[in-house]
Amino acid sequence: MRLLIIEDELPMRSALVETLIAEGYRVRSAADGIAGLELACSEAFDLILLDVMLPGLDGYALCRALRQRGRRMPVLMLTAKGQVDDRVDGLDSGADDYLIKPFSLKELLARIRALLRRHEHAQALPEVLEIGSARIDFRRGTISRDGEEHVLSDKEAGILRLLATTPGETVAREQFLDVVWGYNAFPSTRTVDNFIVSLRAKLEAAPATPRHLITVRGAGYRLDP
Ligand code: CA
Numbered sequence: 001m002r003l004l005i006i007e008d009e010l011p012m013r014s015a016l017v018e019t020l021i022a023e024g025y026r027v028r029s030a031a032d033g034i035a036g037l038e039l040a041c042s043e044a045f046d047l048i049l050l051d052v053m054l055p056g057l058d059g060y061a062l063c064r065a066l067r068q069r070g071r072r073m074p075v076l077m078l079t080a081k082g083q084v085d086d087r088v089d090g091l092d093s094g095a096d097d098y099l100i101k102p103f104s105l106k107e108l109l110a111r112i113r114a115l116l117r118r119h120e121h122a123q124a125l126p127e128v129l130e131i132g133s134a135r136i137d138f139r140r141g142t143i144s145r146d147g148e149e150h151v152l153s154d155k156e157a158g159i160l161r162l163l164a165t166t167p168g169e170t171v172a173r174e175q176f177l178d179v180v181w182g183y184n185a186f187p188s189t190r191t192v193d194n195f196i197v198s199l200r201a202k203l204e205a206a207p208a209t210p211r212h213l214i215t216v217r218g219a220g221y222r223l224d225p
Contacts, residue, residue, distance in 0.1 A: 002046050005027060077097070164225075171222070
């Protein structure tokens with residue numbers, strides 16, 4: 001796995017490089033936003049660690065530019081304490097997860113592994129999925145059934161992707177929060193239930209008696225294709 005670290009503070013950059021190499025990752029690094037963007041677009045990376053406050057181009061602008069250029073690799077943003085409100089900006093700019101400095105290396109490594117896993121699952125799935133009489137198009141973000149087309153929100157699409165990677169198996173509510181919302185998710189497991197209700201309305205012919213998006217009492221949800 002190849003990782004790119006974009007961080008201007010030398011001690012932090014060195015520590016990250018050293019830790020990640022020791023974990024077996026192949027690592028490149030950049031010390032400012034412009035060099036970082038250039039590197040991110042010219043070589044293939046599986047994940048980017050991106051500092052927010054950077055000379056040249058800040059992390060948000062860099063992330064947006066990356067997505068505009070069609071680069072879809074996961075981005076984990078690193079930000080200083082006190083910028084927690086910026087979390088939303090980071091996620092809006094196309095970052096996948098957020099970590100607040102100072103963080104433990106153990107947590108950083110766990111987040112990296114989770115993001116890589118998530119990305120791998122998403123890539124292994126076909127862009128179009130048929131479930132019962134419904135047709136889900138992940139590329140267009142739509143779900144159509146009986147001649148009606150509905151728009152899928154990012155979260156709904158994430159829930160379906162996760163269920164579809166393990167058809168017939170139960171996925172716990174906490175797993176949805178981890179994978180779809182990210183590690184430091186604020187929403188409660190009730191949120192997952194609400195999204196399932198809205199998904200059933202789009203997916204199921206009779207949402208009150210679902211045949212595909214099944215509740216597993218006390219455990220979570222299951223997809224029966
Ligand atoms: Ca910085």
